[in-house]
Amino acid sequence: MIGASSGLGREVARLLLDRGWKLGVAARRLEPLEELRQLAPERIEVQSIDVTAHNAPQALQELIARVGGIDLLFYASGVGSQNMTLEPSIELNTMEVNALGFTRIIGETYRYMASHGGGHIAAISSIAATKGLGPAPAYSATKALQGTYLQALEQQSRMRGLNITFTDLRPGFVATPLLGDNPGYPMLLDAKRVAREMVNAVNRHKHLHVIDWRWRVVTAMWRRVPRWLWRRFTFLKTK
Template sequence: GEGFVRMVTAAFGYFRSHGGGRIAVISSIAGTKGLGSAPAYSATKRMQNTYIDALAQLARMEGYDIRFTDIRPGFVATPLLSGDGRYPMLMRTEKVAARIMHVLRHPRRRVVIDRRYALMVFFWKLIPEWLWERLKIRKDD
């Protein structure tokens, strides 16, 4: 978390002093709701999402043309995930990289990589807390 904040703050300061720019970050769908199978990871990603939201608001309040893109992929087939259980809807790195490059060329404020994950996140947001806390969402289900 600290490294993320330092890097984004440095970029924000640079663009603030140079009249504007675009900051793109890769966070995760895990920031949408706290996942019981990865509580610290979920909390870190939620902090990243909130930090970007706050800086976007600050840029507007101060009249700086600094734009943000928050890229939120789901599970990507990288060595980090290999051998650590079964992950649902695992995406190929090539597909994710191509989608990220597309987003960087045609920026939006917030992008969930892969339509399946976008749909899943949409429904996650509709689930009330009392029910969410009772769900057993695990990477190996």
């Protein structure tokens, strides 16, 4: 479980614990991970992993070894901000974490599973993967990357006869530290409820799951909007 120290990742970790899973939990901050460990010390291994660090794959391998293998990778790490002034540090950090960090960890897990009989990779991308969103260019671009990457691996896994399955989870706006205390987001979802729906989707081995039903309708409409009309859209005037 990568990104278990906060928000959606932490809620999913709690649910998996309730359902009897043995967990390896990772993120950069150890303190919240240690708090999680107190819930079931005999069933949780903790590891500090910065997905942008070059030694992240090695740290992941250490965690997998301590847990005794991996059946499910749940990937919840990510950053995101609105960036109407295109502040370079925000754009580049988003690329580092959501694109390079994601590719680093998903790839390491895929190769491990390929040589250990298979497994299941689930990752939280976003409804922002559907279209380029003006207020968050790097965020929507990296979320599209994540969705496309999972789709490609899903096909490659099948071509190679690997027993690896994938779930791309796409929530709408969720009240977590990622959004801060900004009240202006439409159709804001509750983190616990989203976590439950994500775990159910993983259990059912869904390939792609948008959360919730209202966001399924919205993203289906977004997909149909032609480019000439999309560029005229104005939304997320929250700051």
